[in-house]
Structure formats: C-alpha cells, structure tokens
Amino acid sequence: MSNDGSVTISTSKNINTDILAVGRSHADGITYNVTAITEVGGVTVITTSGSPDGIVAGDEFLVICTQGRTGNVTNVGNYELLTVDSVLSNVITCTALKTKYYGTGVSDDSAIGVSQNLGTGSGASGYPAYGDADAANDNRVVIQRVPNYTVLTIEAAGTLTCATRTGEFYVCEGTTSKACRKKTLPLNGGIVAFKARKLVLDGNIDVSGKGFQGASARSSHGTDSKGSGFTGESIDAVIWSTESWTVPNAAHEGAGGGGVYTDPSGGSAGYGTVGGSKFPGQAYGTAALLKLFFGSGAGSLGVRDNATESNVFGGSGGGIIYIDAIEISGNGNIKSNGSAGSDYILTYYPGSWGGVNNVAWMTARLSGGQFGGSGGSIFIYHGRNIPSTISLEITGGVGSYASGGIGRSLTTLKAEEALGGGMMLL
8 A cells, every 4th residue: 555654734735636745746636537347357447537647556546426317326425445456548457346336226337437418419509408418327436546644734724625526517598499508517526535644633624615516507698598597416417407487496316406586596405404495405325424425516596587697606515525544633624514605696677577667777685695505524534532622514505595404424433453554554
C-alpha cells in the first residue's frame, strides 16, 4: 500500500486537483469515471473512461456507485476500497476480488458507464425532444485514489475540499417543438477520502454543496416559456420539467420537486430527514452508512407568461467525506452541509392577465434562498475517541421557503487489531 508521508495544509486545497504529498505528479485524490467492472482470474478488473494517470500499483482507491437509472437504484451508494496490482492503458487490475455490485442489476455489474438516454433527437438542433431525456442508461460509478498519510495537519487557516462534479445531462423545457438543453451535472468529484495515522484538524474539511446539484432556474422568454420548475438531482437521474405552469414536477427520491408559478412552491431536498415545502424530497439511506450517498438537490420555481426569474435555482446537497485515522485531534470542523438556493426574485406585468389594465411592473423578493439542498455523508473510522472539540456538520441548506433535510454521519471505532497498522501502511 502506498505511503504519502506527512502533509500540512495552511490554505484551501482540493484533494481532486491539488498535489499535496511530496513526490507526486498528480493530485493526491485524483478521480475517474468507470465504464466497466469485470472479474478476471479471481480478481477485479476496472476499466476507466480514460487513462487513470496518477494511480499506480500499490495505491488504494475508493470505488462507489453514485447514481442509478430511473427506477433502479439498488446498488447506488455501494462502496469499498480496493488495491491496485497493475495499470495498463485504461484498465486497472486489482489485488483481490470486490465484494459488492455496482450495476443496474441487484447482483451484477451491468450497464456501468456514462451513456445517457438522448431519445430520438427530434428536437431542435438534433437534441432530444421533450419527454425523451428523462432517464440515464448507465449507473454512474467512479473511482478515487485514497491517499495514506502518516500525519495530515490542517491548520486553522486551511481547508481540505474536493472538486465540484462535472458532466452533462439533458433537461426538457417545452413541447416537442422545442429542444431539451444541456445541463452540467455529475460524474466524478464531490468526495474527500483519505487515510492517516494521525489527523490534526484545526481548520476545515468541507464538502458542503458538492453533492447532488440543485435544479437550475427556469428560463423565461415570453409566453412560450411557461412551465413548472425543474426537480433537483438525486440518486436516480431524472431532471426535467413539464410545460404546464400549474402542474408541479414531482419530487423524486431525495430531490425536491419543481414548483408552479401560482404560488411560491417547490421543494427542498431530503436525505437523513425529509425535505420541506409542498413537494419535498424524501429520506433515503440508513444510519449505519452501509452505503454512502451525496445529499440531494432542491427544486426550483416555475414561471408563467411574461414572468422572469433572476437565477432562481435550488440549493445543492452536501458531498461525501470518508476518513480512516487512528488518532484525531484539534479544534476544527468536518462539514458536509447542503447549500441554500438563490434569492426569490419575481417580476411580472399584471396587465397581461385577465384584462387588468396596469402598466406598472411589480417585483417580489424573498432573500435567504428559496429551497435548500440536504446535508451529505460523513463516515469516520477511527482508532481513539474523537475529541469533543471536533465539530461535525451535516445540516440542510437554509431556504426562505423550506430548508433541506439533514445528512448522515457515523463514527466507528477501529478494532484493536486494526490499530497495529493492519488497515494502512504506517
């Protein structure tokens, strides 16, 4: 198993993009998308979407299914740590056989990758038409290198965080005469994972708002743009909107639903607890954290004729933190909070409704974010009691209409035999 030595963090550092350990040429916690998982000769073989540079023989990595297809989320949240035996091109051969499944079937690894249901492409510019892009074909699975530090020190001014997840999905906005549009959504990122003999934490480990993303604002371009708000993102891959401004987009899994224009409705996200408002995201996962999930995203408001919204998006969920440390000390914070949505700013022209003759524009605003994302996951596997001076935060994002649900955290004491170094190279 690799040894990354001792590292001190005194400013903000990103485990997915920054080189922290001496002698490395790639980020300590570099991460890649997985396109296949197979068994060859009694060991696990993982294929990535590109060359997994920065991952070499002896490295340990986290493999996790972060998102499933619509109606099939059985293996979402499954995770485990594996060790690299060899790397050839984009194929990683492990030293042992994995113990969990990551595909769309209960007991298989089928349909893993990044492909999406893009429909028939009958919409404008060859994009799918409304209703075509409501599901993803493949389970999203990622790997992330897990650095193994002797001592990791995060000073009072320091923060260890992760990358915001990137990727593309299609969301529908209008009838078949209008195209669905691309939305930046997840694949890899959103996770801080490491091992250490000793963690000295006086600063922050923070993945707040790095989980499932909140719904984007419903755009407005006159009478052709009416519609319910988008749903947030959650453990299945549904992100879309109806044309009707009076019919809400239902919440799905932990994601908050999209609201209607007739009142300030929508939904904040759930995870450890249910979200709030009229179309709240539901709770999922278990307190034992046998699976690790991102916090879910909140929904956004809908719009009607001649109405405009100013960046009215839902809050995003917290990310995932996985820590394996024999000793933890300090006065710092470990955070996986949901983020707040944007302020609610709505401008409309009453003269366009019911023949009311009023040329004045009217504006309503409610600050503080409309709907909050839910808290994420914090799992700490430790060898000695964590001092009370270390704070764990998994709160939902504050919303002016409804805050997000709380996340889930668990601290587990190592067995005595693990303290002698059996869980890591010291």
